[in-house]
Amino acid sequence: MQRISVSEARTLWQEMDxxxxxxxxHxxxxxxxxxxxxxxIVDRNINYTNICVSECKFCAFYRPPGHRDGYVLSFEQLAQKVRETVNLGGYQILLQGGMNPDLGLDYYKSLLAFLKTNFPQVAVHGFSPPEIIFLAEKEGVPIAGIIAELKEAGLDSIPGGGAEILVDRVRKEVSPNKYSASQWLKVMEEAHKxxxxxxxxxxxxxxxxxxxRLEHLEKIRxxxxxxxxxxxxxPWTFQPRNTKISTFxxxxxEYLKFLALSRIFLDNIPNIQASWVTQGPKVGQLALFWGANDFGSTMIEENVVAATGVHFRLPEEDLRKLISSAGFEPRRRKMDYTLL
Structure with a gap:
């Protein structure tokens, strides 16, 4: 299929049913x-801290420094969560937190070393671009240097969190203390290098x-x-409950329609993931006919979306049944989409 332009994508959105x-x-x-x-993938979202100085208006999960509900997980608590994940058949953790001013590079290196020593079979998919930029600024180290240190300590891959919309007008409105679109993209480019x-x-x-939205897709492409x-x-949809943004x-x-447009536009990205965590299992199943070829994670634990009052859960057996009943073969994978 020939690559479509931004203007052609706009026309598809406006004119195609x-x-x-x-x-x-599809x-x-x-x-x-x-x-x-x-x-x-069988994994677990572990939020090692909820303390964050970003104060994003769309986030119902974070707590500011000094808040009574703020936390940093101990290594023992972290080990318990990873052990439970392994016992449930998990082989990866998604490790994300906030922009916590009390945590430095030594903490992150020790954390990764602890995980790799105790759970060498578990891949660490961790630390979104804002966390990495915040750490680089705190330590006075270039972004590439921070990523290299984390990789050496045991980081296997980086999640795409903190992208929201990669347009600075939007970012200044909904997350004024977070970083620019170009900084998010720089982290990803340095990681890829x-x-x-x-x-x-x-x-x-x-x-x-x-x-x-289309500008965001173009920057990714x-x-x-x-x-x-x-x-x-x-792609997933904003969940407004318990946040500082009032919207429907x-x-x-609309979710499925934009998912489809993303699949058509992003001709150089091999996989599109369904977001059953925000949409629910049945819409997630429909997404398999609107461009998605991946059903994401079993989400043994998830806290950020749950903080908005949305609590969808899928045991692995149920997830496989949804895929099978849609006419596809369910297959476990690694983060790099190697099949297991």
């Missing part, structure tokens, strides 16, 4: 993945316009053209 756009995206998905497999694979994400459905380091794109929730129809 819901079902035809889904059909087009066709693209089948060209990329004709084997009728839907992948997923150092051989780390990462994911790309988008949280949409708050104050952004259609053109800003341009970076992928240069580095090839993104394994997947994961994006409908499941």
């Amino acid at each position: 819901f079902f035809h756009l889904g059909q087009m995206a 066709s693209v998905r089948l060209k990329l993945h004709p084997e009728m497999i839907v992948t997923y 150092l051989g780390l694979k990462t994911t790309a994400t988008m949280m949409f459905g708050h104050i952004e316009t259609l053109d800003e 341009e970076l992928q053209d240069r580095t090839g380091g993104f394994t997947a794109f994961i 929730e994006v409908s499941s129809v």
Whole structure:
């Protein structure tokens, strides 16, 4: 399929109906993945701290420094969570926290060393770009240097958190203390140069316009053209409850439609992930016909979306049944999409 431009993507969104756009995206998905497999990963989201100085308006999870509900997990607590994950068949943890001013590079290196010593079989997918930038500024070390130190200590890959919308107008409004779009992209480019694979994400459905969503997609596609380091794109919808942004929730129809547009536009990113965590299992299943070829994580633990009052959970057996009943073969994978 020939690459589409931003203006062509806008026309598709405005003029093509819901079902035809889904059909087009599914066709693209089948060209990329004709084997009728839907992948997923068994892992756990562990938030090692909820203390954060970013004060993002869309986040219901963080607590400011000094708050009575703020925490940093002890290594013993972390080990218990990882041990439970391994016992449930897990082989990766998604390790994310906040921009915590009390934690320095030594803490992160010790944390990774502890995990690799005690759980060498578990991959660490950790530390989103804002955490890395914050740490680089705190330590006075270039971003590439911080990533190299973390990789040496045991970091296996980097998640795409903190992208939200990669347009500074939006970022200044919803997360004024966080970093610019170009800084987020720089972390990913430096990680790719150092051989780390990462994911790309988008949280949409708050104050952004259609053109800003498309600008986000274009920036992801341009970076992928240069580095090839993104394994997947994961769009999800903003959940407004318990946050400082007052808006209506994006409908499941709009979610699926934008998922389809993402699959068509991002011709250089091999995998598109369904967000059943925000949409629920049944819409997640429908996403497999609107461009998605991956069902994401079993989410043994998830706290950030849960803080908005959305509590979808899927045991691995149920996740596999959803994939099978949609007519696909469920397959476990690693972060780099190697099949297990």
